[in-house]
Amino acid sequence: MDVTHIIREQVVSAVKKLYDATLSTDSILLNPTRKEFEGDYTVVVFPFTKAARKKPEAIGEELGNYLTEQVDEISGFNVIKGFLNLTISDHFWGKYLLSIAKNPDFCKHPATGKKIIVEFSSPNTNKPLHLGHIRNILLGWSCSKILEANGNTVVKTQIVNDRGIHICKSMVAWERFANGETPESSGLKGDHFVGKYYVAFNNEEKKQAEGLEEGQETEIMTATRAMLKKWEANDPEVKTLWSKMNGWVYSGFEQTYKSLGVHFDVNYYESETYLLGKGIIDKGLEDGIFYKKEDGSVWIDLEDAKLDHKLVLRSDGTSVYMTQDLGTARKRNEDHQMQGMTYVVGDEQNYHFKVLFEILKRLGEPYAENLHHLSYGMVGLPDGKMKSREGTVVDADDLIAEVIGEVEKDSKERGEIEGAPEAERREIFRMVGLGALKYQMLKVDPKKGMIFNPAESVALQGDTGPYVQFAYVRMQGILRKLEKGDNNADPAKYTSLHPHEKNLLLFIQQYPETLARAGANFDPSEIANYVFELASYFHKFLHDVKVLKAESEEAKAFRLELSKMVGRVLEAAFDLLGIEMPERM
């Protein structure tokens, strides 16, 4: 039983008895006591002054006396100004530790029965993934894991932007310049290979544009438009080329996803969804949700939601982005019967998603009350934005390789795992490198823009992924050294807790609510910040307290159990960030 619930309930009944005022348990302000004061939990008593008609200090004294007498778990208190600091008795903690250690579900919440679709990544098929995609993918993956840990069923999906003028550009360039070259023959990864021809297109177009009047179209661009027309007319030759080149890109993406440790449950392709949604418009017109202008275009009036008027169908009857998204949402509901959907998309589309959600609501879609746009800020480089034209794009595969290489170099200097087999060492470099990269990307609040410095590669000390992994590794090291069957002592008999030990338990106790909050806010950074703090308390604990050479068998049993529990929470929390834990490093 979480001791904060006990305190809340007891404060409510104390206030009722002493001052005859009725409060709800969640209106009680209860915080962990700040480090500079004595105590474990602090009740803020200012809010009771009205009902009690007494000074805050007097209320604190009365409440403190009442609670210490009535509540077994509370062993003492002190009052400073309007703050009542309560001390939890040491014998509570041993019992608490055993109870959570026995609970296999401590790190997750019970099932909600809800199914939620999470859409992320959603790449174009004309160039490789870059740093911006990495943030998107990691956020999407982590958000999915967090929603799952909060008891939801999650369907991970991406919508692949596989049609349109951009892919035709690569196709035209390949036809003209490749001489039949393929990823296999060139030794290039498929997405990089196609990206190369996208660049070739841009170079050629630039060349052709020289000497042309402003507004005049280049020959290669005209050819590209013609190809798009053929694609739309289902020209078999064009479609074959299109499938071939997209196939190359997909196999490249697959590799990148694999090295990031992510996958999708379902893929949607824009080539299959871009015509959806028109039926919704027709029905919405009948129901008066949309209106038609004289030129035949269809709009929705969202002024009462402060969103202005928005086009949903062109005058020539063709779809816009919004039409397609409406159709895709409905199709997903037909496919999966979900209770909600989360879109991981950059914050430049905030307006689009506000409008989309508002329209879905007005259409009465059953999942419309549970839609969320996980909006994230752009990833910037220290010297400005990433611009593909200026070649300042940070390639995803390069970055991953660089980070792992950096870890390898660093690890060799340390020499700690030099004796391990080559395969195991490579696996460790991979886990630690990705851990560093993922943690760095996920620890900042998604909605804020972030600066990423690839030149400094990725930090390995301090507030980093490896710092947390190292805490886990140290725990594993203790378990390895533990001699089997030499300790039958009861951890609950250990009742003179070191401040670090109490601190760890107090903090572990906060994990469930942290998880719930991260889920409610769709915010992996809350998990990252939590896990860093937990690791930091554990490192301090290991520095000051001996586990294997504890002063008593009870102390040793308690510390082992505590260390294992810390390890469990660290591992579970890092799993939510998509980061693996090495056994040694």
Add this chain to the structure above:
RNA sequence: GGUCCAGUAGCUCAGCUGGAUAGAGCAACAGACUUCUAAUCUGUAGGUCCCAGGUUCGAAUCCUGGCUGGAUCACCA
């Protein structure tokens, strides 16, 4: 111009629904490995929480107005 978001230490960032003397990490400086892995720990130094008002016992946090930066407001996707 309208809307949305951000502004906290030299740098990168925490700070939850208003609570005590605003916190970490990096970088700098000074220390701690015959000890369960020093990818660790301890200390020093570093602040006009963008500005000005307001709300109240109390504001980095809420409200109003401004300043700065970003995004967006297409019959583009």
